[in-house]
Amino acid sequence: MTAPRPEPARLVVLVSGSGTNLQALIDAAADPAYGAQVVAVGADRHDIEGLRRAERRGIPTFVERVGDHPDRAAWDEALTRAVEAHRPDLVVLAGFMKLAGPAFLARFGGRTVNTHPALSPSFPGMRGPQDALEYGVRITGATLFVVDAGVDTGPIVAQVAVPVEDDDDVEALHERIKTSERAMLVEWVGKMAREDFTIDGRRIRFQPKDQS
Structure with a gap:
């Protein structure tokens, strides 16, 4: 009897621009043998092609802009909560042009690349x-x-x-x-x-x- 295939790892991908690396991950994940699926895409700005790539595939998206928060620490905490809501096994920064902060690293350190x-x-x-x-x-x-x-x-x-x-x-x-x-x-x-x-x-x- 063949053992059941394990559940694919859950990827949350963060982008800031065109999302070509994101697209490569989405395409790879279409093969069940890849072992991962992109469950959400986040960004630090609206109206970018990276978000549109996700939306065309029906992948949930979210945006956390630094300017929408009182300071960088509050943004870091909000980003952490937004990512955590999708229960990632791995977080991939794919052209994401912001540094991860203390709250984010405390939650996702060791599994963000x-x-x-x-x-x-x-x-x-x-x-x-x-x-x-x-x-x-x-x-x-x-x-x-x-x-x-x-x-x-x-x-x-x-x-x-x-x-x-x-x-x-x-x-x-x-x-x-x-x-x-x-x-x-x-x-x-x-x-x-x-x-x-x-x-x-x-x-x-x-x-x-x-x-x-």
Whole structure:
């Protein structure tokens, strides 16, 4: 007798823009073997394509704007409540342009991931591709990491290398990084959904889920 397939992991995805990484996750989750489903999409602004992508698939959405709250701490608490309402197993920051605050990390720390368009710990912050190009590295890439209180400093889940071409400008390099970043995100979020993982210092350790 075949064992029943486990329930898919519940993903809440947070976006701030066009949602191309979100779309990749939605498409991957259409396959039951992927092991995860996007149960809600949140944003820090209205009228963005990321929200429309979710709405076209019938996925619930919510918006928590910083300016709608008295201060950043109140926004952080409101975002935490909004995410918690959808009972996520994992939270994915997919182009979400806000730092997670103390309330959010207290609730979802250790199971929130984000990507960075550089090979961490090199070139943190908003200018990763530009900084890599200006420094003259021959290889850069993208990093998937577990979110902590720093800027692109959390334990590394996965990395992918992207060569820097002689004729690259920032836009061309960033586009190639984003393509590799998207594939890495889909692959490793799926792995985090299908397997058990623990964080040991700065190491992420995986093992198959107990199916008994």
